[in-house]
Amino acid sequence: MRAVQAIKKMVALGVGLTMVGATVFGASAASLADYPAPFVVNGTPASNLAVVVGAQADGSDVVGAVDIIQSLQAQAVVTTAAAGAPSQLVVEGDAVEIGSTSDLLEISEPIGDVRETLTEVDLDMLRGGQIVTDEGSTEFNQYLRFALPGSETTGAAGSLNSSAVVFAEDERDRVGHYLHWEDGRLLFTWELEFEEGLESEVDANGDLVDLEDEDLTILGQPFVIVDTDMVIAGFGTTTNGTTLTSGGNAGTTTDLVIQLIGGAVSAVLGENDKETYVVDGKEYEVEVLVISETSQGGEGSVKFRINGEITDELADGETDVLADGTQIGIRDILATGKDIQKSIVQFYLGAYKVEFRDTNASDQLATVAGAEVNEESIEDSFVVIRGLFTQNARIATSLAGAQFEVQNIRYNLTADAVLGDMFVPPGTGVREHLDEPEGMLTPNWDIRYEGLMDTGVTLVRLDAAGDDEYDLEFTNQEGIFYDFPLASAESGAIGVTAGAGNAVNSLKYGDDDDDLWFTEFNNTFAAPFTTTQSVLRQNQYYITDDDFFVLSNCDVGQDVAGAADNTCFSHVMRYDSFDSTNRQLTFTDLGTGTREVTYDSTTTVADLVVGGVTYRVGVNTTTGNLTADLNGDGDLGGLRGNRTAVVIGIQGEGILNLGVQLNPLLVLNGAGTSGVSYPSFNATGSENISANLLDTWPTGSFNLSLLTLTKEFDEATVNENISINITARTGNEIGIGGVTMTSGGFFSGLLDLEENDNIEQGLSGYGVFFELFDPEGDTEAEDLTIEYPLSQRGARVFVTGGVVTTSAVETGAGQRVQPIQIGAARLDSEVSDVKQFNAIVIGGPCANTVAASLLGSAAEPCHESVAPNKAMLKLFEHTNGNVALLINGRTAQLTRMGARSVATGGLGNVQGMEAEVSGTTFNDVQVRAV
Structure with a gap:
């Protein structure tokens, strides 16, 4: 019906793209129950609204018209989002957002452009501390860095870009917005800095003996240094008559390995002791079967029985994996070999082992695949250990007695997803999309993408x-x-x-x-x-x-x-x-x-x-x-x-x-x-x-x-200009020729949806969302719906440590009154053609000529157009799509009663296009469909 079609044109402002095409009446016919539609739809008065009373009407008709206008004005209110943020994302736990109110992380903006470096001020997991050895003490600090494009090199992969949120098609052809890295680009840099230098004596085996068994924290995970190993290539050999020493002669390189172990449970047991521990909700019965004081060159070894499973023989710094994937790792073994003093072992259950290796700690170049986590080589890692000898005998052929200082450890990880480029969809983190998630070094932190800011849209x-x-x-x-x-x-x-x-x-x-x-x-x-x-x-x-x-x-x-x-x-x-x-x-x-x-x-x-x-x-x-x-x-x-x-x-x-x-x-x-x-x-x-x-x-x-x-924009140098080409086609048809950017920063263009080839979607740098609907095999022109944000949409990227929860909290909304324009109230003499209006006509044919034109022959004689002691409410549809609601009482007082019933919501449950109003006072009004 045309009346229904007219109402369908009035679409709510805030309706989402999934609701495009939703209507007020749906597929059903117009009904009195839809009041105040079509006179007010979604808080907006109809542009051709008219409330009509007779020029010679009784005062009761006029009061009824006032009631109607007041009720319509009460409905003419639109809800608007609170400025800038109709809802807020709340993140609880050890977490920091990359963007802020003062510096938005914009769509397509690299993370490092907003926050290049995170410290313990931002995240507890980057907390530093102090290490005291026999050679001295030093404060240590942790940094997490995100590089600007072209600002970081790995020593092997060249210049690498940091991350950005984009609208694109992922490796599985799914269109959407993602936190994205190209394959091989830098994910992050983690650095452990020793302010005064971490010094140790070097023994004849190349071990940095003062570092072993020292505690430190890495990315929120406690670790202990369980082993170190230094090898100097060519050390002690003679070249051209010169004995190469640890002093750094040409031709020597300092190959340095540092091993660390941490875990969920740290415990100490003696030989033949048995204890039960809980890791991730599961109980583990751990029994020390034997501690050998003679194996491993006198360093000792240990065997366990865990939930009936016997482990390998393990030395300091070694790990073994149980059948369920849980690791046990050895921190230290004290094998006495004496009856009066029991041998003991300090170990980790739910162990996590990390090894850093730099094949030349005397230069600044990174070692490719220089990290191992839980015995697995991290192929996309790049490690730099900066250090130097502080004391050594230049003619010595042994490292014994030399002193070495570690200044910092820098770890780079590059993107390597299972299918190629990394696309992190909203509500997920980098860890789950890595081919080697162990490359994050520790298990409890992540870089998460929580979607675009909820700004509200028009x-x-x-x-x-x-x-x-x-x-x-x-x-x-x-x-x-x-x-x-x-x-x-x-x-x-x-x-x-x-x-x-x-x-x-x-x-x-x-x-x-x-x-x-x-x-x-x-x-x-x-x-x-x-x-x-x-x-x-x-x-x-x-x-x-x-x-x-x-x-x-x-x-x-x-x-x-x-x-x-x-x-x-x-x-x-x-x-x-x-x-x-x-x-x-x-x-x-x-x-x-x-x-x-x-x-x-x-x-x-x-x-x-x-x-x-x-x-x-x-x-x-x-x-x-x-x-x-x-x-x-x-x-x-x-x-x-x-x-x-x-x-x-x-x-x-x-x-x-x-x-x-x-x-x-x-x-x-x-x-x-x-x-x-x-x-x-x-x-x-x-x-x-x-x-x-x-x-x-x-x-x-x-x-x-x-x-x-x-x-x-938060930052921009030129206006963003998106051009929509509207073109004529053969056969006097019209359509959309394309959607392109003529100036500005990022625009994805329109991308075909894999799951629905009738739809194309795109996003601009400001956060303007485009959806083109083009049904295949249909001659209709394309429909284009644009979601324009009420303020710039930023990207919500968080670095999280430990257990973090997220939730969306509504921040409230405002209301705006849409005024019914002066002139909406009209006399019947001012309405030459009621079909040109969405009209509410007050009064019967005796008092209102417009009512008489609506009723036609049914208005003769005019005072009998409605039953005694009743008022009639009737909806008329016109072929041009407009409608008229007639409120007609047998008497003027009954007309006013009918208007009052409409104004106070009496039509809410009245299906159909005609109803009857009865009652003796305004307090006992009854409305029923006829």
Whole structure:
């Protein structure tokens, strides 16, 4: 039904993309239960709302009309997200977010551009400490670094980029937003720094004896150094008569290995002791079977029985893996070999072993695959251990007695996912996507992506009206929703197939019958307008009856792409009628309702106040056509010698640039000049100025641009400009030729969804989300839905240590009243055709002529149109999609009772299009469907 179709056009502002196409009535017929729709839908009053009472009505009818308007105004409220953050992500535990309110992590921005280095100030897992050895003491610090593009090298893989959140297609062809690294690019750098240097004596075997059994913490995990090993290549040999020493002669390299063990449970048992421990909720019975004091060169070894399973013989620093994957690792063995003193072993259950190796600790180059975790080589690791000898005998051939100082350990890990590039979807972390998750060094920390910021959005839609027209839907910065015809390629539309010189594949602004104007042309009148209409030629009055035009006070100048101001009120108007007798012009604001203004008899100019801004309109009193000050600067013409096009400011401070219109030039007999928009002449020579062609004639396409200014970004040097190409196609069809970026930073382009080949999606750097719906095998034009964020969408990336929980918390919302415009209340004498309104008609046919026209013959005799002691509520549908609700009582008091029942929600459960109201007072009103 057309009434239902009219209501379907009114789409809620906040509806998500999964709800695009949802309707108020769905597939069912109109019903009284849907009140206040279609008079108020989703908090927005209908633009053609009328509440009609009879000119000679009783006072009770008037009071009933007041009740109705008050009830509609109470419903005309839209909910708006709290500024900048309709919900907040709460992360509990040891965690730090990369971005902040003062420095947003933008889409496509590298992590290191926002936080290059994390320390213990940011994360407890990076806490430092102190190590005291026989050679001295030193403070140690930990750092976690994310490199800027090109700023970090690994010594093997060259210059590596840090990470960024992008919108892309992952390795499994799934489209979405991800925290992304290219394969082989740097994930992070972890550094352990020893402020005063970690010194140790070196024994004859190359062990740094003072380091062994020292405790330190790495990325939140306690470890102990269980073994070290130094080998100097060529040490003690003679080259060209020179004995190579540890002093660093040419040809020597210091190959250094440092092994560490930590674990969930640290315990000490004696030989033949037995104890039960719990790891990750599972019990383990551990028994020490034997401790040998003679094995391993006198260092000793140990064997365990754990839950019945016997381990390998283990020495200091060695580990064994149980059947369930749990590791046991040895920290220290004290094998006495004496009856009076039991041998003991200190061990870790749930052990975690890390080994760092630098094949030349005397240089700054990294050793590829220089780390092992739990006996597994980390192929994508790069290790640098910086150290030097502080004391040594240069002629000695033994390391014994030398002293070596470790200054720092630096560990780089590069991206290596199972399928190639790493794509981390929202709600997951880097660890689970690594081919070697052990490369994170310890098991309890991660780099997590929790999605894009929830900023709230406003919708912009290019809604296909069949296969030859587009409507444009948006919400302005006042929160008012608009839906108007943007472009048409319909066969027979003036300016498309009519007139010589027009190409069949041309487009026009507006629909097939009426034009859309958003450009002031270079007239001769500047503000203040005092010259009479005789100065203007007829074609300079280009707005004709039923044309649409845009009023907008956005001050962007002629260079829209380089605009610097985006705060403005934009309204789309329709020119309805010209009354020369009363000097009255009637307009409809498509978002708020009807406006009437009176023009000056001398200047033929009127002031039209919309959104608090005064726009001047001039009328040609011969033709009734208009010229208008579209940008509110008081000048009825464009800039001298130029055209002044206005743009639309949308909710969220975005700007819509509708394209370019050329002058409606006076061209005789339709002999047009290519590339211009022109009026044609008919046979009698009178001007027809409704041919509003596009600037791109005859190619038949134009670009609708969505602009976000640099000032709306956290960091940007140029405006973001996304261009949507609307094109004419063979057979007078219309469609979207492409969505591209003409300036700005990141734009993914439109990507095909693997799971639904009818949909393409894309995302810009500001966070503007695009979804193109193009059903295969359908001749309908594509639909484009745009989610424009109310503020820039940042990326939520966290570094977490230990157990961390996340949750979304609503921060509240505000409400904005959408005023019912003055003039919505009308007398019946002011309504010549009720079908042009979504009308609520108060009073019966005896008191209201509009009610009589709705009821027709059923209104004779008028006082019997409703049963005694009753009021009737009846919904009428018109073929043009508008509806009328009649509230008709047998008496004026019953009419008021019927209006009160509607105003107080009495229709909520009334299905169908007609109901009966009965009762003796306002307190016992009953409403039932008939």
